[in-house]
Amino acid sequence: MEALTDWATLAAAMAARTPQTRLAHVFGVVETAREMADRFGENRAQAEVAALLHDYAKAMPFAEQLAEARRRNLLIDSTEEVSPVLLHGAVGAALLQEQGLVTDPAVLDAIRWHTTGRVGMSRLEMIIYVADSIEPNRSYPGIEVIREAARRDLVEATLKAADSAIRFVLDSGWLLHVYTIQTRNWLLTL
Ligand SMILES: [Fe+2]
Ligand SMILES: [Fe+2]
Incomplete structure (x- = not known):
């Protein structure tokens, strides 16, 4: 770790x-994220920094996020042009790297992929993905099932968080990012 x-x-x-x-x-x-890093034997400092900065680009206007993402070829597919909320992880990681605030690639990846997940995501990436969905201020139907899994098994908690995210996106009538589907299917093979 750098x-x-x-x-x-x-x-x-x-x-x-x-x-x-x-x-x-x-x-x-x-x-x-700190609690989960300690519980699952991952690096606490990386988890804390990734958690602190995961929404670094979230407050930027969508048009600006889209422009920043286009400029750096960060778009995966057209889903992100329709739902620019999917871009703030990738844009935030790019800005943090360019501003010299984060150099650790593992931390940058945890920030970049915290919204969609990705196939082959690291355990640090899983911790940020899950912690984002179950932190104490969150409240939605089914959250306790994810919280309970997060006390025992990181992969199971990530799978339950992905399932919950997919249900929420479907119920909301939003576009579902292909990476979220692929992540969920990949998690089932672990
Ligand atoms: Fe986010
Ligand atoms: Fe967040």
Whole structure:
């Protein structure tokens, strides 16, 4: 693991571009990711930094996120042009790297893939994906099933979080990203 920028600098950079109302979510993800890293034997510092910065680009206007993603060839398919909310992970990771705030590729990948997941995602990526969906400020039908799995088994928790995300997207009538489907199918083979 490469050296990480100090926590205070990263927290200040995040707070400067995040509405107060979202910061509670961010620090909830930090808390949950830290607990999960300890429980599953993953690196705590990587989990905390990835959690702190996972929504780094979330507050940017969609048009700006789309422009930044196009400029860097970050688009996977046209789904992301219709649902630009899918882009903030990739855009955030690119900005953090360019601004020299994060150099660790494992942390950048956890940020990049936290919305859709991906086939072959690392255990750190799974922790951020799950922590994002179950942090203490979250509340939705079925969340306790994911929380319960997250106390025992990281792969099972990631699968349950992906299932829940897919159900939510279907119920909302939104486009479903192909990476989420592929991630879910891949998790079933583990
Ligand atoms: Fe996010
Ligand atoms: Fe988030």
